[in-house]
Amino acid sequence: MIDKRPAVIVRCADVADVVSSVDFARANDLELAVRGGGHSGPGLGSVDAGLVIDLSQLRDIRIDPDRRTVRVAGGCTLGELDRATHEFGLATPSGIMSTTGVGGLTLGGGTGHLSRHYGLTVDNLLRVDMVLADGAVVSASAGEHPDLFWAVRGGGGNFGVVTSFEFRLHPVDTVVGGPTFWPIERATDVLRWYRDFITSAPRELNGFFAFMTIPPAPMFPPELRGQKVCGIIWCYSGPTEHADAVFAPVRAFAAPTLDGIQPMPYPALQSSFDALVPAGLQWYWKADFFAELSDDAIAQHVAHGNEMPTPLSSMHLYPISGAVHDVAADETPWAFRQADFAQVIGGVDPDPANRALVTDWAKDYWADLHPHSAGGAYVNMMMDEGQDRIRAAYGANYDRLAAIKGEYDPGNLFHINQNIRPAMPAVHT
Known part of the structure; x- marks a missing residue:
């Protein structure tokens, strides 16, 4: 989907390389993009005719098991982080794919399998080291550059290049999780049951709803491969001896076509989708937050879910209740703290000839659901959709972000992102 041609790609070996690259881009008036894991749907990790700072060589991970913290270099993937912390029976909330x-x-917020239990990724961020637009190297935390620290906890890559992150860790080792699938004809019933169940479920239980096509993979029975289904991918991170009781209401609701719930190491759940969605696919994302799932919204979900245009296209509905609601809307840039769901619609296919097919399906699906939404979307799941959508994503927090941007990046050097335009300080005469 993305075919950008940078003038130069700098594969930074250390922080000094990042500083040199930022200084070079600024001095030569070059467009500047920053690439971490390469998962940006709109291709914001690259730029035409400019300079790309590629952080993929920065892979250091240091764990303090006594303090339950981890310092992670800016080029690491979730899989590398999960494998390292798992050795100590610990984890921090992150996403759902290890290649992210x-x-x-x-920097966009971070929601995934542990969100209801331990909050968003940014709720567990303790400190960052970063290179600013003027080439300065700073640390930001609750006690140092607190405004900058507030901004990077959801404000994206607008404020500099983060070369390392320090996170709080939690005791997570073996989880009980996996999919339950039902025939797509049951989608209305499943969604109505799910919206009520998940918001009142124990915080240790997370489960995201999905429309999907069962892939031709060995883990699935041959007779189910290729079928369109609705399903929920579960993760219970509480005591394993309580899992049967926690999942009893799930199994009492309706017998699924496939019940794949089982104990597994947390990194195994985190990497379970990797082989199904390799690099190089055609992707188009659309997203929104939802305060509730009305019957009318469910009807639209069912209509469009039945029309998935390709086997890899899907819709995910992530629960963001539980611990996510413990944080006030103005404590971080993530403004939709009282929403219960974050939706992403993904039109996906390996064939470039199907680009319009998957894109049109995602756009049409979103257009019919958006009137039922809370009005904004999770920035990590947005395409290049313009300033109005970026403002809507941050709501009342946008103006504060713009003011901090004006302080730390007044020239908007870091603008290849979901861009927050710098607000200039008022001039008093």
Whole structure:
């Protein structure tokens, strides 16, 4: 989907390389993009005729098991982070695919399998080291550059290049999780049951709803491969001896076509989708937050879910209740703290000839659901959709972000992102 041609790509070996690259781009008036894991749907990790700072060589991970913290270099993926912390029976909330970059996911907020239990990724961020637009190297935390620290916890890559992150860790080792699938004809019933169940479920239980086509993979029974289904991918991160009781209401609701719930190491759940969606696919995303799932909204979901245009196209509905609601809307840039769901519609296919097919389906689906939404979307799941959508994503927090942007990047050097335009300080005479 993305075919950008940078003038130069700098594969930084250390922070000094990042500083040199930022200084060079600024001095030569070059467009500047920053690439972490390369998962940006709109291709914001690259730029035509400009300079790309590629952080993929920065892979250091240091764990302090006594403090339950981890410092992660800016080029690491979630899989690398999960494998390292798992050795100590610990984890921090992140996404749902191990190939995702830690940096991009974190800077946009970070929602995934542990969100209801332990909050968003940014709720567990303790400190960042970063290179600013003027080439300065700073640390930001609650006690140092607190405005900058507030801004990077959801404000994206607008404020500099983060070269390392420090996260709080939690005791997560073996989880009980996996999919339950039902025939797509049951989608209305499943969605109505799911909206009520998940918001009142124990915080240790997370489960995101999905429309999908069962892939031709060995993990699935041959007779189910190729079928369109609705399903929920579960993760229970509480005591494993309580799992049967927690999942009893799930199994009591309706017998699924496939029940894949089982104990597994947390990194195994995190990497379970990797083989199904390799690099190089055609992707088009559309997203929104939802305060509720009305019957009318469910009707639109069912109509469009039945029309998935390709086997890899899907819709995910992530629960963002539980611990996510413990944080006030103005404590981080993530403004939709009282929403219950974050939706992403993904039109996906390997064939470039189907680009319009998957894109049109995602756009049409979104257009019919948007009137039922909370008005904004998760920035990590947005395409290049213009300033109005960026403002809507941050709501009442946008003006504060713009003011901090004006302080730390007044020239908007870092603008190849979901861009927050710098607000200039008022001039008093």
